[in-house]
Amino acid sequence: MGIENLMEPSNIKWISSPGPDSDIVISSRVRLARNINDIPFPHLLPEQEAKTIIKNVHETLRADANLGQNIELYNMAELPEEHKILLSEMHLISPDLASSKNGAVIVNQDETISIMINEEDHLRIQVMLPGLQLDEAFKEIDKIDDLLEAKLDFAFDEKIGYLTACPTNVGTGMRASVMMHLPVLTMMDQMGQIFATISQVGLVVRGIYGEGSQAKGNLYQISNQITLGKSEEDIIQNVMGVTRQILMSERKIRENLSGEARVRLEDRILRSYGILTNAKIISSQEALAYISDVKLGVDMGIIKDLEPLVLNSLFITTGPAYIQGISNTEMSPVERDLYRADFIRQKIRK
Amino acid sequence: MGIENLMEPSNIKWISSPGPDSDIVISSRVRLARNINDIPFPHLLPEQEAKTIIKNVHETLRADANLGQNIELYNMAELPEEHKILLSEMHLISPDLASSKNGAVIVNQDETISIMINEEDHLRIQVMLPGLQLDEAFKEIDKIDDLLEAKLDFAFDEKIGYLTACPTNVGTGMRASVMMHLPVLTMMDQMGQIFATISQVGLVVRGIYGEGSQAKGNLYQISNQITLGKSEEDIIQNVMGVTRQILMSERKIRENLSGEARVRLEDRILRSYGILTNAKIISSQEALAYISDVKLGVDMGIIKDLEPLVLNSLFITTGPAYIQGISNTEMSPVERDLYRADFIRQKIRK
Numbered sequence: 001m002g003i004e005n006l007m008e009p010s011n012i013k014w015i016s017s018p019g020p021d022s023d024i025v026i027s028s029r030v031r032l033a034r035n036i037n038d039i040p041f042p043h044l045l046p047e048q049e050a051k052t053i054i055k056n057v058h059e060t061l062r063a064d065a066n067l068g069q070n071i072e073l074y075n076m077a078e079l080p081e082e083h084k085i086l087l088s089e090m091h092l093i094s095p096d097l098a099s100s101k102n103g104a105v106i107v108n109q110d111e112t113i114s115i116m117i118n119e120e121d122h123l124r125i126q127v128m129l130p131g132l133q134l135d136e137a138f139k140e141i142d143k144i145d146d147l148l149e150a151k152l153d154f155a156f157d158e159k160i161g162y163l164t165a166c167p168t169n170v171g172t173g174m175r176a177s178v179m180m181h182l183p184v185l186t187m188m189d190q191m192g193q194i195f196a197t198i199s200q201v202g203l204v205v206r207g208i209y210g211e212g213s214q215a216k217g218n219l220y221q222i223s224n225q226i227t228l229g230k231s232e233e234d235i236i237q238n239v240m241g242v243t244r245q246i247l248m249s250e251r252k253i254r255e256n257l258s259g260e261a262r263v264r265l266e267d268r269i270l271r272s273y274g275i276l277t278n279a280k281i282i283s284s285q286e287a288l289a290y291i292s293d294v295k296l297g298v299d300m301g302i303i304k305d306l307e308p309l310v311l312n313s314l315f316i317t318t319g320p321a322y323i324q325g326i327s328n329t330e331m332s333p334v335e336r337d338l339y340r341a342d343f344i345r346q347k348i349r350k
Numbered sequence: 351m352g353i354e355n356l357m358e359p360s361n362i363k364w365i366s367s368p369g370p371d372s373d374i375v376i377s378s379r380v381r382l383a384r385n386i387n388d389i390p391f392p393h394l395l396p397e398q399e400a401k402t403i404i405k406n407v408h409e410t411l412r413a414d415a416n417l418g419q420n421i422e423l424y425n426m427a428e429l430p431e432e433h434k435i436l437l438s439e440m441h442l443i444s445p446d447l448a449s450s451k452n453g454a455v456i457v458n459q460d461e462t463i464s465i466m467i468n469e470e471d472h473l474r475i476q477v478m479l480p481g482l483q484l485d486e487a488f489k490e491i492d493k494i495d496d497l498l499e500a501k502l503d504f505a506f507d508e509k510i511g512y513l514t515a516c517p518t519n520v521g522t523g524m525r526a527s528v529m530m531h532l533p534v535l536t537m538m539d540q541m542g543q544i545f546a547t548i549s550q551v552g553l554v555v556r557g558i559y560g561e562g563s564q565a566k567g568n569l570y571q572i573s574n575q576i577t578l579g580k581s582e583e584d585i586i587q588n589v590m591g592v593t594r595q596i597l598m599s600e601r602k603i604r605e606n607l608s609g610e611a612r613v614r615l616e617d618r619i620l621r622s623y624g625i626l627t628n629a630k631i632i633s634s635q636e637a638l639a640y641i642s643d644v645k646l647g648v649d650m651g652i653i654k655d656l657e658p659l660v661l662n663s664l665f666i667t668t669g670p671a672y673i674q675g676i677s678n679t680e681m682s683p684v685e686r687d688l689y690r691a692d693f694i695r696q697k698i699r700k
Contacts, residue, residue, distance in 0.1 A: 260684060267630040268689075274624030280617040334610060341617075 002072070003083050006090065007325050013110035015335040016313045019131020024247050024298045026179040026312055027128050028138040029091075030236070031229050032145055033164045033173035034123040041165040042102065042118040050118045052104035057117055060151040061106060067144075069112075075156060076103040089319035092130065094119060108247070113144065115330055120165045121173075123148070130312075132243055133235045134176050142232075160228065171228030176239045179208060180246060183218040183296045187265070191220070194246060202226045203242055209288060217288035217315060222246070254300055281334070282341040285319045294348065303342035310347055318344060344345050352422070353433050356461060357675050363438065363460035369481020373649045376529040376569070376595050376662055377478050380487040380586070382495055383514045383523035384473040388502040391515040392452065392468040400452035407467055410501040411456060417463075417494075418555075421521045426453040432671055439669035441478065444469060463494065470515045471523075473498070482664075484526050484586045492582075510562060512577065521578030526589045529543050529558060530596060533568040534603050537615070541570070544596060552576045553592055560640060567638035567665060572596070604650055611615045619647035627699050631684070632691040638667045644698065660697055668694060 010016055014027045035041065035056075039049060054075070062068045074095060076084065084098035092111060097103040097119040107117040116124040126150070127141040148154075155163040162173040169175075185191055198205050204225045207215025222243060224235045257265060271292035276282075282290075295311035297303035316322065323340045324331060331339060352366025360366055385391065389399060404425070412418045426434065426447060434448040442461060447453040447469040456465040466474040475498070477491040498504075505513040512523040519525075523648050535541055541555075548555050554575045572593055572666065574585045607615060622643035626632075632640075645661035647653035673690045674681055681689060 263631055263684075263688065267632075270628040270630050271625045274628030275621045276624075278620040278624030280620050281613055282617075310587075334613075338613065 003086065003325070005072075005109070006107065007086070007322065011110055012090065012313065012316060013112050014128035014130050015316055016309055017130045018309065019129060020133055021212075021247055021306060022131035024181055024250055025243060026130040026181055026315070027130055028132055028134040028137050029126060029128045029175075029177045029179070030134060030141045031124060031126045031140055031175045033121040033162065033169045033175075033262055034125065034145070034148070034152075035163060035165070036122050036157040037155045039122070042100070042122060043165070045102065045118065047102055053122055054104045054117050055151060057123065058106060058149065060148055061115070061144075063148055067147075068106065068181055071106050071113075072109075073104060073106050076105075077101050082324055086319075086321035086325050088302040089321045090316060092126075094124075096120065104221075112140070115144075116155065121169070132178060132240065132247070134178065134240050134243075137233060138176070138236050159231075166226075169227050171316075172230070172232050172234055172235065174227055175223055176236050177221050177223030178239065178243045180220050180222060180243065180250075181218055181292065181295060182220055182246065182250050183292050184257070185246070185250050185264075186215065186218045188253060190249070190253070191215075194249075197241060198222065199225075201238065201242060205241060209285075216285055217292045217294070219315065239257065254296075265298075267301050268303050268345075269293045273297060273303055273348075276344050278345075279341045281337045282344065284318050284323075284336055284340065287340060287344060288315065291315060291318065291344075303350065306348060310337065314347060353424075353436065353586055353675070355422075355459070356440065356442075356457065357436070357672065361460055362666060363462050364480050365666055366659055367480045368659065369479060370483055371597055372481035372662065373658060374531055375482040375593060376483040376531055376665070377480055378482055378487050379476060379478045379525075379527045379529070380484060381474060381476045381492045381527075382491055382524045383471040383519040383525075383695070384475065384498070384502075385513055385515070386507040387505045392450070392470065392472060393442050393515070395452065395468065397452055403472055404454045404467050405475065407465065407498065408503060410498055411494075413540070414497055417497075419458050420459040420609060421463075422459075423454060423456050426455075427451050429440065429466070432674055436669075436671035436675050437560065440666060440672045441578035442476075443476075448468065462490070465494075466672075467514050471519070482528060482590065482597070484528065484590050484593075488526070488582060518575075519577050522547065522580070522582050522585065523581055524577055525573055526586050526587055527571050527573030527594045528589065529599075530570050530572060530593065531568055531642065531645060532570055532596065532600050533602050533642050534607070534615075535596070536565065536568045538603060540599070541565075542604070544599075548592060549575075550571065551588065551592060553589060559635075567637055567642045569638075569642070569665065604646075614651050616647075619643045619650075619652050623647060623653055623698075626694050628695075629691045630682055630684065631687045632694065633687055634668050634673075635688065637690060637694060641665060641668065641694075656698060664694065664697060 058073050061071055087093040088095055088098055092107055093105045093115040093116055097116050102118045104117045112128055116125045125141055127137045129137045161171040162341055164170050164173055195205055202225050203222055205220050205222045208219040208221055209216035224239055272290040275292055276290045291311055291314045298306050298308050318340055323336050327339050376428045408423050411421055412419055437443040438445055438448055442457055442464040443455045445464055453470045454467045462478050464476045475494055476493055477487045479487045509520040513519050514523055545555055552575050553572055555570050555572045558569040558571055559566035592663045622640040626640045626644055642663055648656045648658050668690055675684050677689050
């Protein structure tokens with residue numbers, strides 16, 4: 001299993017499989033920050049010790065009956081630049097890890113699990129699932145955490161919990177987040193109020209691509225800001241509850257659209273469909289906006305006979321590094337924009 | 351034959367029939383200004399005398415074996431506002447005639463001939479033909495001129511020629527013009543230079559919809575500015591010669607487009623096609639721009655299986671009054687924009 005395998009779109013389980021409410025909640029993600037006792041944090045860690053951590057984590061996971069056969073280790077120092085950008089586009093590593101020389105990542109075959117090693121913390125364990133299933137993601141990550149904790153001595157304080165490089169992660173070391181597609185709330189200028197309301201319950205919302213109201217593709221990440229003083233279960237339930245409220249607002253406002261407002265939206269959606277099915281050249285940023293419109297059209301029943309999950313996948317598979325990867329040739333930006341337009345046409349033409 | 355008959359798109363011969371070079375030269379038009387001797391110009395003309403002119407012109411034409419059965423007289427005072435706007439959109443009357451209470455127009459069945467009565471001059475005779483055939487249009491208009499001159503005493507001075515209300519028309523009283531579709535010269539910012547060059551040979555170019563470089567639909571009218579001191583034949587040959595030069599420039603620049611410039615143009619054309627075949631609501635101004643792109647696509651072979659003349663017709667048949675007319679119901683602007691989008695989709699979807 002190499003990078004090529006990761007790039008098979010049907011393998012990206014967290015975005016190409018159905019999940020609860022996956023029309024609006026694209027994916028759920030839980031991440032744990034963990035560090036090994038009595039070893040310096042990664043930014044002060046000698047290369048040899050960094051390698052030892054990678055080796056220990058890898059061996060522990062390889063020894064597991066379930067995970068063992070399905071994982072791959074990628075050392076950042078050995079990866080070509082384009083593969084690092086690809087892993088970052090696929091939400092499997094952070095840009096910080098990509099630029100660290102002692103970093104590594106372990107990814108499972110369906111890309112639901114990623115374990116970054118020697119990023120800001122020794123370990124950043126992540127589980128991503130399609131739709132709204134933070135609770136399921138937590139169950140899965142808890143098992144991996146137990147598996148690793150049985151072999152590695154995690155830095156833990158009885159009073160405050162897990163110790164982390166940055167104090168904002170101390171305690172549970174957990175970040176629970178969902179990726180939501182909120183085109184109609186965005187169109188109706190409701191996101192500003194949601195940003196404000198959400199921060200009062202200790203959550204934060206940001207655009208996946210670009211901040212705030214400039215969010216490209218109308219994709220937002222909602223996550224907990226506080227990791228200390230709350231149990232993991234409370235955090236999960238808090239994020240899920242707020243997500244359900246936003247989800248219902250988006251649904252309701254879609255259903256209640258009528259008259260000229262609805263006609264104007266249908267027009268925008270259908271034009272975007274016309275552009276995506278005909279354009280010869282398209283940038284990834286521009287594609288995001290049209291994919292968002294077409295996805296909304298499919299979800300609202302305005303565009304028929306198109307598989308909704310195809311649109312979810314396109315959010316990821318139209319990224320520059322992904323397009324570069326599937327084309328299997330070195331391309332200039334213009335060539336990539338040509339290839340992307342062709343790729344999208346093939347995916348969504350009925 | 352009433353207004354409804356005029357609105358049958360296949361009857362608009364000057365735009366829906368093939369003609370020489372009608373890919374780029376949409377139509378050719380010759381217009382003659384004529385006035386009756388010893389009668390005040392229309393702006394000073396008593397109602398009764400105005401009516402007499404209308405009657406005399408109408409009777410003269412009705413008596414002709416060829417034209418007699420194929421013409422219809424419309425008195426402006428009796429026409430509803432929307433029908434006047436329609437005739438204006440169809441290039442059969444001027445806005446000035448529409449607002450004159452003593453004005454009338456005689457139109458033949460295929461809309462190639464229009465004779466405005468009591469506009470600025472007593473008579474404004476117009477012949478329009480598809481493609482580049484100013485010479486043919488002149489032959490036709492010359493016959494009508496002879497027919498009328500045999501019965502009516504035209505104001506004519508041996509030295510200076512036909513007398514007209516405005517001195518800019520004195521002499522031949524003739525304006526010869528072509529309507530050209532010049533999207534690539536426009537895109538390449540060449541129109542400014544053409545404007546300048548053309549004025550040196552006594553011609554003038556202006557946008558059909560909007561002036562100068564803002565020309566909507568990339569449609570331009572090229573016509574003679576001088577009516578005095580030149581023969582009719584010289585004027586016709588001058589306009590035809592310059593038209594052929596511009597035509598060749600537009601053709602050459604299309605053929606020579608290559609590399610990224612061509613790809614970007616193909617992309618624009620295909621997106622416009624995607625929008626026109628999918629939009630649910632569209633204004634006439636916006637439609638003009640996309641129709642221009644799609645027409646260019648058809649003419650360049652980028653869009654196949656679409657009848658080129660359908661696009662030429664759409665330049666006229668997407669106008670607000672035309673859309674209002676074919677829908678046969680009273681519509682708000684939004685309803686009209688919905689109807690227009692639907693009408694265009696039906697015409698160009700393969």
